[in-house]
Every structure is written in structure tokens, then in C-alpha cells.
Amino acid sequence: MSEELDHWLPDPVIRSRHRRAARATPADLWAAATSIRLEETRRLGRLVGWRIPGVQGSMTYHELFRAYPFNVLDESEQRLVSGLCGRIWTLARDYPTLDGPDAFRAWDEPGTVRVAFAHGVRALEDGRSELWSEARVQPIDTSARLRLKAVWAVVGPFERLVGAEPLDLAARRAES
Template identity: 30%
Template sequence: MMEQESRAADLLGDRFVPNPHFSLVRHVIVDAPVEQTYTAARALDLTEIHSGLVTAASRLRALPARWRGRHHGPPRRPTRLTVDDLAAGSDWVLLGEHPGTEFAVGVAGKFWRPVVTWRRVGPAEFAAFAEPGYGKLVLTFGVRPYGPHRSLLTIDTRVQLTDPPSWLKFRRYWRVAAPFAQLAHTALLRAIASDARQRTLAAYHRPDGD
């Protein structure tokens, strides 16, 4: 019990971006226990997130990069993109994890540019990274018990800028991007909750001994 309380107090978002300049936090109550909900979050395949404006916004956001690389053929689209795939094959890193409770991924970049300049920063350097001209983004997934058979799923997005000019640029960008970020959160929450319920039903109907 004391260990769980200690982990609850030690939020990964507070460790890596304790004082965000911009943040977005969303919660949903999931009809599944913590174990299934956390497993669903950890196994989330981002290529399966298709939600109206979110998909359209993602495609629009990618147009400058596609236009810049038009002479090199169409961009390769991943067939699967879990958190582990993201950390292994991109500038994103898995910053930390409280197994069964919370994990966080992060990246640095110039997010306000039409073609984003990404910067891979390791977990040990992330909190202190302050190179001018960049922002730091941390995305945290947390799962807590909500009664004996349900769980509270939280997605916490935090952004911290490294200097005042970057803060001004990101603020202008955020005015446009914030509604799409909210839609993305909704799509992620729904996908995880749906998978968690399916995992719970499968476990409930599994024959004894299997």
C-alpha cells in the first residue's frame, strides 16, 4: 500500500516537466480492472487510431514533409506503431515507467514549424535539456483503481519551452493545435478503453486452466 502511494505521488510528468507552459489532461473511467487497462495502454497501436478530424489534421500536418520529399517517393507508412516501436524507431523516447501504473514518452522539437525539427533527448538528460529554440513534450499514460472492477485512465500532455521566443511561437501554434490535441486525446482514450474491455471479457470467458 505504501509503495502504491509513493508511486502515485511520484508522477512521471512531474519528474520530467514539473512546470509545463502548456498542458492538456483528460480522464475516463474504464469498465475494466487496472491490469487490463494498463496492458491495453501499453499495447496501443497508434496506426489504428482513425478519428475524423484527427486523421485529417495528421494528414495536413504531414503535407509539408511529403512535399519536401516528393522526389524520393511516397513516405513509408508503418504497419504497427506501439510505444516500444515509437521509442525504438523515432526521436521519441520511453522516459520512464511505473509498471502496471504509469509510463511516459517524450521528445524535444520545434513543433510549431510546418516541418517539425525533432530532437531525441534521453531520459537522463530530458529534465535538464534547455537548448534555446526547442520545446519539450511529455505524454504520460496513467492507470489507477476506480473501485474493485473499474479503473481511471489518464492521459497527460505537457509542453515546456526552452526560451521566450520559442514560447511565443508555440503559443500561436497551440491556439490552432489545441482542439486537435483534445480530439487526439479522446481517440486514444476510447481506443484504450475499448481494448481493455475486450481483454477483460476474454479473461472472464476463458476456460479454467487455459
């Protein structure tokens, strides 16, 4: 799953990965994952709604990663790669609108970061399927690197609790 983002952000400062297996087909697990709504995840749903303008609790994560401030960078039948750029540590929520994948790749505004998210499903050898998610953050310059590290020192310890929440829910839903 790392290879999904190597093309977009090969040298991130921050990398987050989550995986959840389920006794379900890849198609069923992906369908469950794309149906999870922000309001169904207590911690992450609230955090996303607070940080991103215009987000409604009834929105699915799949819809979220396809709408402003995100840009679809790449996708296939059971995989989605999205990205955003900006100053993710401010309360201003002033993310720029990018004109597609090439604009994401070319982004180089000082004092900002590029963030890429990849989500997908793969079949496992034992008949189960695995839902995976990875996020990478790459600062554009030293100023952004310092700000990012300061924010991550506060947020990072909670990332495992928050980031896995939608995957756990999707795995349970696919198995039921």
C-alpha cells in the first residue's frame, strides 16, 4: 500500500498507516468502506468537520476525499488516492483549490505542506480481504517542516485511535 503513494509523496515527514482484515470479499469490504459516514465515527468525524469547511456529518468519507479541499489524484475500482495542500496547522481553513493531479505534484508554496491519502482493498490469501489506508505529509520548506513537527507532537499520539476508527467500522459492516 505504500507504493500507492510513492509516486505522489516519496519522502514524507509524517506517514500514517492502518489496515483491517475482514471475512468479506474485496468488493463487499470496499462497498462497506465507501458507505461510512462522518457522523458514524465519533472522534474522526468531529475532527474532520471542525477542520474542513462545508463538511456535513451525512457525507461519506468516500465523498469527502473527492470534494474540496481534496483532489482525486488517482483511482481504480477499489482504490482512491486524494491530496490537499496548504497550512494544515492554522485555524483559518484556507486550503487552496487545485486544478487536478498535476497542480498537486507541482505545489511549492513556501510555508505549506502537501498531504496525500490512499485507501483501498486487497484480497488476502486466506480468503479474507484487507482494507488499508495511508496518509503522508510532506512540508515544502523548513518553516513548514518545523510547524508540522510541532503540530504532530500534539496530534500524533492520538492518531492511532482516530485514524483506525472508520476501518474498524467498515470491517464490522462488511462481515455482518
